[in-house]
Amino acid sequence: MNDTAIKVTGVHKNFKLPHQKAGSIKSMFTNVFSLGNHTYETQHALRDISFEIKQGEFFGIVGRNGSGKSTLLKILAGIYQPTKGDVQVNGRVVPFIELGVGFNGELTGRENLFLNGALLGFSQKEVEARYDDIVAFAELERFMDQKLKNYSSGMQVRLAFSVATRLAESDILLIDEVLAVGDANFQRKCFNYFRDLKKQKKTVIFVSHDMNAVREYCDRAILIEQSKMITQGVSEKVASAYTRMFTEELHASDSDSSDTKWGDKAITYQKVKIAETVLSDQKHLEVQAVARANQDIEDPIFGFSVTNSAGTTILGTNTKIKRQKLGTIKKGQTVTLDWKIPNLFTDGTYYVNVAAVHADGVEVCEWWDGAKTFKVVNEESTPYVVGPRIQVKVEKEGS
Amino acid sequence: MILLKQLVKSDFKLRYQNSFLGYLWSLLKPLFLFAIMYVIFVKILSVDFGVRNSGAYLLFGLVVWSFFTELTGGSVGAIVGKGDLLRKLNFPKYVIVLATSCSALINFFLNLIVVAIFVAFTGIDLSWSALLAPLVFFELFVLSLGLGFFLSATYVKLRDIGYIWDVVMQALFYGTPIFFPITLAPLWVQKMLMISPLAQTMQDMRYLLISDKTTTIGTVYGNEWIRIVPVSITIAVAVIAGLYFRKQSRFFAEEI
Numbered sequence: 001m002n003d004t005a006i007k008v009t010g011v012h013k014n015f016k017l018p019h020q021k022a023g024s025i026k027s028m029f030t031n032v033f034s035l036g037n038h039t040y041e042t043q044h045a046l047r048d049i050s051f052e053i054k055q056g057e058f059f060g061i062v063g064r065n066g067s068g069k070s071t072l073l074k075i076l077a078g079i080y081q082p083t084k085g086d087v088q089v090n091g092r093v094v095p096f097i098e099l100g101v102g103f104n105g106e107l108t109g110r111e112n113l114f115l116n117g118a119l120l121g122f123s124q125k126e127v128e129a130r131y132d133d134i135v136a137f138a139e140l141e142r143f144m145d146q147k148l149k150n151y152s153s154g155m156q157v158r159l160a161f162s163v164a165t166r167l168a169e170s171d172i173l174l175i176d177e178v179l180a181v182g183d184a185n186f187q188r189k190c191f192n193y194f195r196d197l198k199k200q201k202k203t204v205i206f207v208s209h210d211m212n213a214v215r216e217y218c219d220r221a222i223l224i225e226q227s228k229m230i231t232q233g234v235s236e237k238v239a240s241a242y243t244r245m246f247t248e249e250l251h252a253s254d255s256d257s258s259d260t261k262w263g264d265k266a267i268t269y270q271k272v273k274i275a276e277t278v279l280s281d282q283k284h285l286e287v288q289a290v291a292r293a294n295q296d297i298e299d300p301i302f303g304f305s306v307t308n309s310a311g312t313t314i315l316g317t318n319t320k321i322k323r324q325k326l327g328t329i330k331k332g333q334t335v336t337l338d339w340k341i342p343n344l345f346t347d348g349t350y351y352v353n354v355a356a357v358h359a360d361g362v363e364v365c366e367w368w369d370g371a372k373t374f375k376v377v378n379e380e381s382t383p384y385v386v387g388p389r390i391q392v393k394v395e396k397e398g399s
Numbered sequence: 400m401i402l403l404k405q406l407v408k409s410d411f412k413l414r415y416q417n418s419f420l421g422y423l424w425s426l427l428k429p430l431f432l433f434a435i436m437y438v439i440f441v442k443i444l445s446v447d448f449g450v451r452n453s454g455a456y457l458l459f460g461l462v463v464w465s466f467f468t469e470l471t472g473g474s475v476g477a478i479v480g481k482g483d484l485l486r487k488l489n490f491p492k493y494v495i496v497l498a499t500s501c502s503a504l505i506n507f508f509l510n511l512i513v514v515a516i517f518v519a520f521t522g523i524d525l526s527w528s529a530l531l532a533p534l535v536f537f538e539l540f541v542l543s544l545g546l547g548f549f550l551s552a553t554y555v556k557l558r559d560i561g562y563i564w565d566v567v568m569q570a571l572f573y574g575t576p577i578f579f580p581i582t583l584a585p586l587w588v589q590k591m592l593m594i595s596p597l598a599q600t601m602q603d604m605r606y607l608l609i610s611d612k613t614t615t616i617g618t619v620y621g622n623e624w625i626r627i628v629p630v631s632i633t634i635a636v637a638v639i640a641g642l643y644f645r646k647q648s649r650f651f652a653e654e655i
Contacts, residue, residue, distance in 0.1 A: 015653065078489035079652045093489075101487045106416050107409055118405040119488050 002090055005172050005203040006053040006076060011085035013046040013071055045071040047227045049085070053220075056201040060214040060221030060235055062242050068227045070176065073097065073207050077174050091203070094120055094167070095174040100160030105149030109140060109159055112148050116163050130166050138162035165193050172203045211239040211347065212383035236381075243347050243377055263366035267293050267300055267356040270334065272371040274352065279376045285341040287372070289354050293329040299359035300326060302337050307351045307370075314385060315341065316353075320361065345376040346387035402490060406498035411505070425506045426513055429465045433458045436578045448580045450610035455518045459609055460577040462510040463601050467543050468568055470503035474547030475554050475561050482655035492648040496547050500540070518609075525608070532607040538633050539600040545637035548644040555647065555654050575601060581614050589619045596629040596636075 018040040046068045053059045063069040074080045075087060077095035102119050103112050113134060117127035135141055138158040148156060175194075194217050197204050208214055214221055218235035223242050231241045268291065275286035287304060303318025317339075319326060329335065352372040356365040378387060415421040440446040441453050450456050477499045478485070478492065485492070553560045575598045581589050592598050593616040603626075606613040617623040 074652070079486065081649045095488060097487045102484050104409060104413065106413050111409060111412070115405045115409050118402040119484060119490060121490060122401075124401045124404075 003055045004052055004088075005055045005057065005090055006093075006205070007088040008052070008076070009050050009086045009088075011046055011049045011072075011075060011082045011087060012044070013068075013075060013080065014083045015043045015045055016040045017043050044227050046075070046082075046224075049222075049224070049229050051222050051229070051232055053203065053205065055090075055203055057220060058198050058202075058204045058206065058218050060218035060238065061205065061207045061224065062209060062211070062214055062221055062238060063224035064209060067224045069207050069224050070097075072224065073174055073176060073205070076205060089172070092121060092171045093174060094171045095176075096164050097174070097176045099157060099164060103148060103156065103160065106147060108147055109144040109151070113144075113159070113163055116160075117167055120163075120167060122167055127167070134162045134166045137166055161189070172205070173197065174205045174207075176207050209242075211242055215239050215381065216383040239347075239381075240377070243375070246349060246375065260369045261366060263356070263364040265366060266295050266297050266358070267291050267329075267365035269354055269356070269366055269368055269371065272352065272354055272368070274372050274374050277372075277374045279343050279345065279374060279378075281343070281379050283343050285339075285343060285345075285374065287337075287339045287341075287352055287354075289337045289339075289371075290334055291337070291356055291366075292334045293331055295331050296328060297358070297365070298328045300329060300365060301357045301359070301361060302326075302335065302355070303357065304337075304339055304352060304354045306341070306345075307353060308345075308385070309349045312385065313353075314345075314350075318355070318357075342388075343376065343378075344386050344388035345378075346384060347376050347378055347381045350374050350376065403494050403497055403501065406494065407501045407505075410498060410502050414502075426509060429458075429461045429510055430513065432465075433461050436461065440578055446579060449582065449614070450612045452518070452521055452610060455514065455521055456605060456609050456613070457578060458517055459514050459605060460601060462507065462514055463539070463604065464572070464575070464577050465510070466503055466507040467539065467597060469506060470500050470543040471546045471550060471564065472568065473499045473503060474551045475564055476551075477547075478551040478555055478651060479655055482651075485652045485655060489652075492651055493548070493644065496544070496551050496644070499551075500544050500547060503543075504540070526611070529607050532604050535600050535603045535607065538596065538630060539604075541637045542596050542600070542633040545633070545640040547640075549636075549640035552640075552644045552647040552651075555651055571595075571597060574598070576614075577601070581619075586619070589614075593619045594628055594632075596633045599626065599629040 049072060061069045061072060071080065073095070074097070075082050076089075077093055077097070078089075079095070100112075100116065102116055104115070107115065113131070114124070114127055118124075135144055138155075138161070140155060140159055140162075143151065143155065148159075151159070191213075194204075194206075194213075198217055204217075206214070206218060214235050220233060221235040221238040222232040223230045223238045223245075225245065230245075231238050270290040270292050272287065272289045275288075276283060279285060285306075289302075289304070291302065293300075301318050301320045303316060303320075305313050305316025307313045326335070350373065351370040352374065353367070353369045354371050355367045357363065357367075358365060381387065415424065418424060420427070436457055437454060441457065447453075448456050474496050477495050481495050484490075550560060550564055574592055575595065576592065581592060581598075581602070584592065593602070599616045602613055602615045606615050616625055616629065
């Protein structure tokens with residue numbers, strides 16, 4: 001038996017980007033008369049990509065937006081043709097680039113289910129055999145004969161997800177990260193489903209830039225950057241390479257300007273400094289901020305917080321919580337704040353936000369989101385929100 | 400196959416939703432056109448088609464014509480209309496054009512029932528040769544399907560084809576002896592017009608089904624074997640369009 005699921009050999013993909021779209025006769029004529037000028041430029045979306053995926057492997061494709069990973073996924077799905085190179089597929093590829101492709105609000109749930117199944121390449125029999133299961137999983141038994149437009153958006157997503165997941169058994173699945181958007185509940189369902197797939201030893205190709213997910217689910221992965229394959233190997237190694245790529249860039253451009261400030265400027269932050277912008281094991285995050293009062297102000301509160309790349313604020317504190325009364329600060333006076341936080345972060349990018357607030361705790365003097373950015377690259381990494389050092393002791397009975 | 404079935408089914412449901420008479424409209428459209436033409440050409444201008452049953456003759460011609468326009472006109476935007484799907488899923492693209500042709504086929508056969516009822520009231524003499532009619536219709540179907548493949552694939556790159564085809568259809572409407580007896584034109588014009596597979600199949604079907612007094616390509620040329628020419632045109636159109644579509648369809652997803 002051949003244990004290769006997908007073999008990609010030397011795939012290139014170019015897109016021709018016309019400078020002006022030659023979509024009408026008129027522009028075609030004008031182009032005929034200006035043959036010398038190139039009317040399009042070639043964009044190399046992928047260059048010389050080769051890799052092999054084995055049956056039963058959970059395979060990750062990671063890369064930044066615009067790196068070419070979605071183009072690669074579409075080539076694997078057969079939606080795009082490679083300009084050069086060859087893709088061999090053993091088995092049926094079921095792509096989930098978007099949920100509920102082809103769903104139509106004017107058709108009933110049942111009709112949409114069969115249409116969607118047919119579009120994914122399943123026969124009437126296959127869909128019928130799984131119909132009850134799909135409907136039960138989506139918890140929509142009573143609604144299948146209603147038009148889809150009368151469904152709530154939650155119901156639509158449930159149906160789409162149910163069709164996608166229940167139908168696609170025994171095939172090669174291509175999953176784009178867009179699948180994992182939605183509310184927390186839905187995300188959990190998605191990730192549970194991934195775990196099931198992994199248990200069942202399904203061949204899954206997963207495109208993502210969420211390194212935690214890649215580390216947790218993928219066996220192996222490739223990293224694509226600027227249309228080229230940078231690394232391939234075990235997911236741990238690839239995920240670290242991806243994180244390192246960002247870290248290096250962070251060093252190159254230390255003054256991150258993607259920050260926002262607001263407030264009445266009664267106090268302004270002069271400078272925020274991080275002792276080490278790349279944290280690795282055992283170190284502390286040390287933040288120093290200097291703020292200056294622009295007017296006399298009584299009992300202001302100074303605070304800071306840390307937000308992870310997903311936008312969740314994971315920790316923070318302020319002088320009020322710490323019961324540190326500062327008294328009156330005179331105009332022109334500066335205050336220096338030092339924060340020291342143990343490194344309990346998991347790998348990734350984090351943002352430091354600082355704030356100064358009036359004594360009432362409501363009126364903002366200055367709030368500075370993303371004042372600084374730092375990176376965490378640990379030796380041990382977990383896919384969870386925080387990663388404090390956990391001591392593990394295992395004892396085998398009788399040895 | 401199941402995809403074709405599902406696409407035709409949903410196409411059908413979607414087309415007539417929110418309309419009170421729903422499906423009846425696809426029958427009423429050629430009937431109204433027929434009523435207008437009948438009053439103008441047969442009653443007011445007293446055009447003589449040279450056949451006994453000019454009502455059925457005219458109605459049948461319009462039904463055939465509306466099949467042709469529905470299939471080709473519907474194909475133009477068919478691929479682009481499904482662009483959203485094409486960008487996200489990989490399935491055989493020709494199914495989209497086939498689905499359009501199936502919808503046109505279904506309408507055509509329902510329209511035929513109306514023609515049959517009409518004919519039943521006015522009386523007609525069918526002979527065994529009527530059994531050849533499906534063969535002639537098949538020629539028309541192949542021609543329309545070929546054009547459909549060509550139009551839908553071209554429209555992806557060149558939207559002008561939509562307007563161009565509208566104009567061509569106008570010309571074909573007057574260039575095909577649908578609502579006028581072709582014998583009104585000088586013989587050399589008749590010869591030119593009848594070379595068109597559309598005119599040839601329409602007249603042949605009328606000859607086989609409505610009246611054996613119908614002027615066909617054979618009568619115009621005085622030689623029945625001349626049919627080789629329109630049949631060859633049909634085959635050429637279908638083969639070239641089919642190959643063109645197959646070549647282009649690989650790139651639909653990125654070009655739409």
